[in-house]
Amino acid sequence: MSRSIRRTARFPLALLCTTALAACGGGGSSNSDAGEQLSLDTATGYSANATLVSGDAGTVLDTSVLAAQSVVATQATVAAAHESAQGVSALAVTNATVDCAGGGSAVLSITGGTAGSLLNGQLDAGEVYTLTFMDCSGATGAAAVSGSLTMTVVTADANTLSVTTEAVALSAALPRGSVTLNGDTARTVSSTTNGTTTQLTSHFTSESLGLTTHYDGRTANFSLSAVDITRQATLVDGVLQGSSINGTHTMGLTLPNGSARYTVATQGSATYGPTGLPIAGTWAITLPHAAVGLAIANALATITIDQGKDGTIDRSITVPVSRLASDAG
16 A cells, blocks of 8 residues: 646637637627527537546546655655764754656645654645645656745645645646646546556645646636546556546636636546546536537547527537547647
8 A cells, every 4th residue: 555645729719719709708799699500510629628637637636645655755865865874853844855766856745743753755734735846757658847845734644645735836747748737726636556557536626727828839828716526547667557436527618709618517527648638438518608528439529519508419529539639738
């Protein structure tokens, strides 16, 4: 048991939303509730962001906390050896530079706890960890993390860990591009380890998160609110093999000619591969004047539109999951 814990987009979303501001949540049109039709291309863009952005947010959070735990364990080993030789006990850890297990480095400070707990290499209740990551990988092959994370340990025992976190320009270099978070979360996590395989289950909530994606040379800014997501992940030697999420969030996106805001809810668990692309699952996307359904299976995404939210499917389209990857962000 371990507590370690291009766009060759066919239709750019910003352009689509200038012609369908009702679907994008308004932002300059007095006819936003006058029956304008949500296009299939716009619905595909919404589906892409609904599936990929929240999944990547969970990956960044889990990756950063795992990196933090690795840094804490490494620093404790080095400091304990030093203090044993010096015959003194630490009362705090302040701006200690630590080499990360998979490359890069981090600057670590720890307050709270006790003189004994500061060097036990674990996260203990009452301790506050402040880390600045610089391309820090918690394990060889794991995603590199940069930016700042403040983590307060609320409870900790042999099975679960509960923390609150504050992220400032906290980013992870994921296979499809980097994702940066700003904001506060509450997170509860449990993990089991069998040999080199770790099963991680985390539940995180947030009232407000700022998220920036950098996919295929494009940058997009999102806001996530009312986040309530449970994530399960499988790691081998600290490297992500796959994950699933279950939960809800509200997404906002600011565009040059309007804004989009919609609620996303998984219908049961949605599964993702090691690169963060969705493999299977069903999502419900609720806009002010339309409901979008998304079902993914066999590398295909089927998207439906219920214009007016009257329970009738008005239009549908099936596209490769790769289309979602190219449209996201």
